[in-house]
Amino acid sequence: MNPLATNLAVRKDNNVVFLWCVPRSLSTLLTKCLSFVDGIQVWFEPYVVCYENLTIRNLEFLPDDPKMTLYRERYNLEKLKLAKTITWDDPSTWFEEGNFRYSWVRKQLEEHEPRKRHVFVKAMAYAVNGIPPHEYLPEVDVKHTFLIRNPVAVFSSFKTAIENEFEETRSTEERGDINIIDDVPIYKPKQFYRQLFNIWEDIQRKERTHPIVLDSDDVVSNPEATLQKYCREVGFQWDRKLLSWESSHNVIRRWKGSANYLRTAPSFFWFKNALSSNRFYPSNKQLPNVKQLSIDVQECIFESMPFYNELKKYKI
Numbered sequence: 001m002n003p004l005a006t007n008l009a010v011r012k013d014n015n016v017v018f019l020w021c022v023p024r025s026l027s028t029l030l031t032k033c034l035s036f037v038d039g040i041q042v043w044f045e046p047y048v049v050c051y052e053n054l055t056i057r058n059l060e061f062l063p064d065d066p067k068m069t070l071y072r073e074r075y076n077l078e079k080l081k082l083a084k085t086i087t088w089d090d091p092s093t094w095f096e097e098g099n100f101r102y103s104w105v106r107k108q109l110e111e112h113e114p115r116k117r118h119v120f121v122k123a124m125a126y127a128v129n130g131i132p133p134h135e136y137l138p139e140v141d142v143k144h145t146f147l148i149r150n151p152v153a154v155f156s157s158f159k160t161a162i163e164n165e166f167e168e169t170r171s172t173e174e175r176g177d178i179n180i181i182d183d184v185p186i187y188k189p190k191q192f193y194r195q196l197f198n199i200w201e202d203i204q205r206k207e208r209t210h211p212i213v214l215d216s217d218d219v220v221s222n223p224e225a226t227l228q229k230y231c232r233e234v235g236f237q238w239d240r241k242l243l244s245w246e247s248s249h250n251v252i253r254r255w256k257g258s259a260n261y262l263r264t265a266p267s268f269f270w271f272k273n274a275l276s277s278n279r280f281y282p283s284n285k286q287l288p289n290v291k292q293l294s295i296d297v298q299e300c301i302f303e304s305m306p307f308y309n310e311l312k313k314y315k316i
Contacts, residue, residue, distance in 0.1 A: 021148075028270075108256075
């Protein structure tokens with residue numbers, strides 16, 4: 001039973017698996033890999049689109065905040081620029097972003113997928129913060145799983161992503177001078193891991209068992225053993241084809257999600273490397289010295305480490 005749904009009134013034959021995560025946790029890379037599980041339907045970040053409809057695309061959200069106004073302008077410019085590079089028609093599995101309300105996503109996830117065995121939902125924890133679970137979680141049996149990554153790697157990468165997100169729309173003087181805590185109003189990065197942990201803890205308390213935790217470091221350093229464990233735990237059929245796949249981003253045409261979101265994903269800084277990947281590559285880079293990182297990144301790491309370390313105790 002879905003531990004966060006209050007009334008399980010709907011039944012579904014599909015094996016529904018949620019992957020809860022924080023940004024920059026290699027979740028898109030893992031999602032691309034798992035797209036090649038036989039009989040799977042992927043939903044790509046549907047709650048993020050709902051969240052963006054309440055924030056970026058909602059002119060009543062922080063209307064007098066100059067940082068929000070500037071971020072909204074740059075976001076729209078970047079998306080418009082990327083959209084002009086698209087030459088293909090949208091597949092039928094992509095939906096208009098205006099549809100994406102939490103209740104609409106919930107109903108979509110309650111629909112039976114007649115030609116699929118599995119439904120896999122990539123879900124960002126921050127995107128449901130403050131939303132009652134009964135509004136967004138489908139009333140079907142769900143296996144909730146969690147992806148973690150060392151906060152030093154997460155927030156170093158998050159800082160780089162934010163700085164590069166709108167590079168062409170920022171002056172030379174502005175580049176490299178973004179505070180990830182104060183300058184991007186739609187994100188609260190110091191709370192990312194707390195929000196992830198809160199969902200994990202809620203499920204743990206109601207199911208009286210420890211939800212599955214996957215460490216991205218284990219995925220990239222030992223993908224075969226780690227993915228075998230994960231597939232066994234969630235009911236996916238393991239196959240060695242999950243260790244390497246085609247580098248083309250065409251797989252996203254089989255995903256479900258927002259048309260605008262998916263249309264620009266292959267060129268968007270946040271996703272393009274993962275979507276052009278063809279396997280897991282262990283990183284040869286050592287984690288940076290925390291003391292040498294910017295103060296905003298250090299603060300995010302400090303706030304996140306206790307929750308990361310607690311979740312890490314239960315990794316498979």
